[in-house]
Amino acid sequence: MSVIDTTRPPSEPARQKWDTRPKLLIDGDHDLCPGCGEPIALRCMLEVIDEMGLSQSAIGAVGIGCYTALTSLLDTDMVQCLHGRAPSVATGIKRMRPQSLVYTMQGDGDMVNEGLQEIIHSAARGESITCLLLNNGVFGETGGHMTATTVIGQRTKNTLEGRDAAYHGHPISMTDLLTPLGGVGYVARSTVTTARDIQRTRRYFRKAFETQVAGKGLSFVEVLTMCPTGWFLPVQEGPSYLNETMSPVFRIGEFKVDGQIFTPGA
Amino acid sequence: MSREFVEGAEALARAAIDAGCRFFAGYPMTPFTEVLDHMAEKLPAAGGVCINAESELEAVGMAWGALATGARAATGSVGQGLSLMQESFSEITRAELPLVVFNMARGQSDYFQSTRGGGHGDYYHIILCPIDIHEAIDHVHLAFDLADHWRNPVQIYGDYLLGHTWESVDLSPRPSAPLPPKHWALDGSLNGTGRARNINSLGMTKGAKGIDPESFWNRLQGKFRRIQSAEARIETEFTEDALYIAAAFGTAAKFVRHVVREMRREGYRIGYVRPITLWPFPADAFKQAARGVREVGVFELNGGQMIEDVRLSLLGDAPAVSIGGISSDTSGFGVGSLLNTARIREILERNYARVAARRAA
Numbered sequence: 099m100s101v102i103d104t105t106r107p108p109s110e111p112a113r114q115k116w117d118t119r120p121k122l123l124i125d126g127d128h129d130l131c132p133g134c135g136e137p138i139a140l141r142c143m144l145e146v147i148d149e150m151g152l153s154q155s156a157i158g159a160v161g162i163g164c165y166t167a168l169t170s171l172l173d174t175d176m177v178q179c180l181h182g183r184a185p186s187v188a189t190g191i192k193r194m195r196p197q198s199l200v201y202t203m204q205g206d207g208d209m210v211n212e213g214l215q216e217i218i219h220s221a222a223r224g225e226s227i228t229c230l231l232l233n234n235g236v237f238g239e240t241g242g243h244m245t246a247t248t249v250i251g252q253r254t255k256n257t258l259e260g261r262d263a264a265y266h267g268h269p270i271s272m273t274d275l276l277t278p279l280g281g282v283g284y285v286a287r288s289t290v291t292t293a294r295d296i297q298r299t300r301r302y303f304r305k306a307f308e309t310q311v312a313g314k315g316l317s318f319v320e321v322l323t324m325c326p327t328g329w330f331l332p333v334q335e336g337p338s339y340l341n342e343t344m345s346p347v348f349r350i351g352e353f354k355v356d357g358q359i360f361t362p363g364a
Numbered sequence: 365m366s367r368e369f370v371e372g373a374e375a376l377a378r379a380a381i382d383a384g385c386r387f388f389a390g391y392p393m394t395p396f397t398e399v400l401d402h403m404a405e406k407l408p409a410a411g412g413v414c415i416n417a418e419s420e421l422e423a424v425g426m427a428w429g430a431l432a433t434g435a436r437a438a439t440g441s442v443g444q445g446l447s448l449m450q451e452s453f454s455e456i457t458r459a460e461l462p463l464v465v466f467n468m469a470r471g472q473s474d475y476f477q478s479t480r481g482g483g484h485g486d487y488y489h490i491i492l493c494p495i496d497i498h499e500a501i502d503h504v505h506l507a508f509d510l511a512d513h514w515r516n517p518v519q520i521y522g523d524y525l526l527g528h529t530w531e532s533v534d535l536s537p538r539p540s541a542p543l544p545p546k547h548w549a550l551d552g553s554l555n556g557t558g559r560a561r562n563i564n565s566l567g568m569t570k571g572a573k574g575i576d577p578e579s580f581w582n583r584l585q586g587k588f589r590r591i592q593s594a595e596a597r598i599e600t601e602f603t604e605d606a607l608y609i610a611a612a613f614g615t616a617a618k619f620v621r622h623v624v625r626e627m628r629r630e631g632y633r634i635g636y637v638r639p640i641t642l643w644p645f646p647a648d649a650f651k652q653a654a655r656g657v658r659e660v661g662v663f664e665l666n667g668g669q670m671i672e673d674v675r676l677s678l679l680g681d682a683p684a685v686s687i688g689g690i691s692s693d694t695s696g697f698g699v700g701s702l703l704n705t706a707r708i709r710e711i712l713e714r715n716y717a718r719v720a721a722r723r724a725a
Contacts, residue, residue: 122555122556122560124558124570126573127573128573129573129574153555153556154552154553154555155552155555156552157433157551159429169562169564169568170562170569170572170573172560172562173556173557173560173570174552174555174556174560175551175552175560175561175562176550176560176561176562176563177428177429177459177550177562177563177564178459178563178564178565178568179425179428180425180451180452180455183421183422183425183428183452186417186421186423186424186426186428186429187425187428187429187432188429189415189422189425189426190387190389190425190426190427190428190429190431190432190433191429191430191432191433191550192429193413193415193426193429193430194386194387194413194430194433194435194437195550195551198550198551198552199552215418215419215421216421219418219419219422
């Protein structure tokens with residue numbers, strides 16, 4: 099057992115909250131709910147951009163969802179896009195500024211419902227951008243409605259008895275859609291329910307941005323995020339609900355690295 | 365000055381590139397297709413990018429991103445394709461980005477779509493409506509300059525005739541004014557300073573929670589009023605002593621102007637008015653031109669759209685009567701039997717005679 103020596107001043111000064119604040123995040127309040135996973139995912143991405151020394155070249159294209167409320171704290175140049183349209187906007191940014199690190203941030207309602215064709219076309223064109231999908235399986239901002247990634251059996255405001263495949267159809271896995279496309283360099287899915295998963299998410303972001311910098315095609319990182327409000331759960335049950343209901347459907351891991359297709363866990 | 369014989373679509377594309385347009389995205393649709401063809405062929409050679417977008421929704425989104433970097437960028441389509449783009453047009457306008465739109469309309473039935481904003485919310489685009497290719501080249505240069513000056517989208521309202529006819533025009537490079545500094549353009553240089561830029565249509569301010577739509581939207585209304593008082597443009601002929609005025613817009617006005625000039629030579633007291641900007645509509649100048657006339661005939665190839673703006677301009681000074689109408693061949697591209705100087709002459713003579721007889725009575 100180590101004993102802290104109290105007879106001398108500490109070898110390191112005490113750490114304050116802002117000492118660990120990512121450089122690209124403004125210190126302030128946001129409007130997201132307790133237990134939400136989106137701020138963790140955003141923080142991971144911003145930390146990785148800074149660690150890679152790319153802070154001064156990042157430009158974002160942000161969609162419409164709960165995470166839009168985070169943009170007032172996001173300290174990278176950005177365009178506020180319409181619901182579904184971020185990959186096209188990012189295309190225009192990157193084509194005019196190839197030297198910039200261009201990322202998109204969209205939720206599942208934004209990317210998989212409203213703008214499915216935009217992400218697929220951008221991927222097939224091999225746009226050199228990094229696309230982040232924050233997937234919580236519901237429209238959190240509207241109060242918990244079904245999206246195209248709501249899993250079978252999941253209760254939402256418009257699937258009160260749970261999503262029924264025969265009536266409401268099946269969820270879409272973006273990694274399944276994007277992995278086979280020729281223009282795509284990197285595809286991975288992570289989550290932010292545990293410290294280990296957060297480290298994995300940071301690792302995936304780094305590889306995604308490396309893919310962009312190397313010009314190896316579109317890079318895609320999906321992060322499963324907790325939405326206890328939209329799932330109608332107590333805050334502390336968010337992570338376990340995610341691990342039990344979403345993770346079995348949306349597998350965690352890397353699906354494509356440097357253009358090579360993998361099967362996670364195989 | 366050197367003249368060359370060029371098709372309208374090529375002239376538009378070359379003028380845009382000469383005006384500094386470096387990004388273009390579009391989706392083929394007649395009669396816009398040829399503008400896209402020429403951009404795809406010529407823009408890369410000028411150091412620009414032309415993307416054959418997978419849909420109109422994506423084309424306008426790409427232009428949006430390119431504009432955000434400070435580049436001169438454009439898109440376009442026909443009325444149908446512009447319908448698909450309206451959601452983005454509306455947001456781009458509120459984000460105050462200088463988009464230029466090539467509307468190669470299928471005739472004149474998209475007047476309302478162009479002049480009434482078209483999408484959701486309180487906004488306007490500046491609409492330049494050339495009569496011929498010669499004027500269209502001027503308008504393309506003007507469009508990029510006005511868009512940058514006002515930080516507001518500008519549309520060129522062309523059509524099948526403008527895109528598909530040939531004219532002898534001067535396309536020699538024009539000296540370009542230096543682009544206005546774009547302090548708002550995204551380059552990442554302010555990242556991490558607490559002042560990174562956010563190009564948004566919501567009125568968001570960095571570091572502040574939430575949005576303040578009321579003051580933001582009111583500020584934009586102030587800009588629209590300033591554009592209205594500064595940018596209205598009109599062409600008039602023989603209005604000083606006219607009994608009767610024929611009003612028309614776009615390529616159809618070329619036919620009307622020809623007939624009015626012909627009738628003038630023969631002694632008819634007939635005048636001609638053409639709004640060059642459909643928005644802002646040159647209401648004051650129109651009212652001035654129509655002072656003392658007995659009637660204004662509005663020749664437009666639709667069910668009666670511009671006539672509403674004519675009436676709002678005249679404010680009861682003279683009656684405005686629709687003398688055009690829906691006219692199309694079987695292609696639906698808006699070139700119908702009414703686009704014929706002999707028929708227009710017959711229409712103007714008949715209406716003139718009625719007004720003159722009323723005056724004599």
